[in-house]
Amino acid sequence: MEKPIRSGCPINLTLETLGDRWSLIVIRDIMFGNRRHYRDLLNRSEEGIASNILADRLKKLTEAGLLSAAPDPSHKQKTIYSLTEPAIELVPLLAQMGAWGRRHTPASRELSIRAQLLEEGGPPMWKAFMKELRALHLGARPPRRSVTRELNAAYEAELAAGEG
């Protein structure tokens, strides 16, 4: 019993796979925070996702082809979640979401460093980031990871600042 598709409108179709409170949060944490394991996503998420919701989203996103799950060679119980190409191509969407939230949301803290970096960098930076994500998650040959490291650092810094 698959749920029926409501319309063929691309905006609607995107909403049908990502239009809920948590899917994009999970992808954000994997993408910008490089959280690759279940417990990482569960405990180090700023918003505090519930464990059953996280399990459900990981399952659905994997089934939808946005994530892949692979066993961790270094630990028999660990699963490594990776972004697939469709998820990597969400970078422009997440960049626009960040830009909008930064501008039009009352409580958006002044130091939205990562969103600001992504906004100022624009499409060229997005593309560089996507290229690096492909290396990190799809097994392409790894370049010098400058953009990724910069964005991850900004993400972690904001997390730390948010808890202070």
Next chain:
Amino acid sequence: MEKPIRSGCPINLTLETLGDRWSLIVIRDIMFGNRRHYRDLLNRSEEGIASNILADRLKKLTEAGLLSAAPDPSHKQKTIYSLTEPAIELVPLLAQMGAWGRRHTPASRELSIRAQLLEEGGPPMWKAFMKELRALHLGARPPRRSVTRELNAAYEAELAAGEG
């Protein structure tokens, strides 16, 4: 009793106001379909939103400052809903959503004319469209409405094709 904000991350803040199944659908129909009245949004929506959900979203989006509601001079019972500037600036986000859905969604019909137009037009077209939306919804002086008409026509054509 306001619901608490989960984090100051701009992506999360955007999701807190728009991260549900229907909010962006409503904005899309007002934006691209120029549906300005409750019954228009209710009956001519491709996805078939429920009346109570529509009422709730119109209320919440108005409270959030994304829509404005004004009485219709020509009909004492009608309310005209208009996009405010924050909603108009969702154009790039919706364009990216459409572009992603068109590429990465299995059931995305071949004729996603509107999404394709927005994708090919890129940021210059988005800006022209936003300018026209400002005239239409914020009372700025109206230009020749070429982009709006083109996108609306594409939207209606797809709706008609979807029902065939």
Next chain:
DNA sequence: GCAACTGCTTGTGAAGTGCAAGCAGTATGG
């Protein structure tokens, strides 16, 4: 061997969604 950790499930209540019906106040056509 034992505590800490692994991904994930279960139980329970609250919140959101989906569907059908209805309601008071207009407009409209004859």
Next chain:
DNA sequence: CCATACTGCTTGCACTTCACAAGCAGTTGC
């Protein structure tokens, strides 16, 4: 001027999703 249709919603009820806390079998490190 009266029946009819239309206006923006509301109500009631079933169903699904979400949220929070607790727990569980297997694995690892000491």
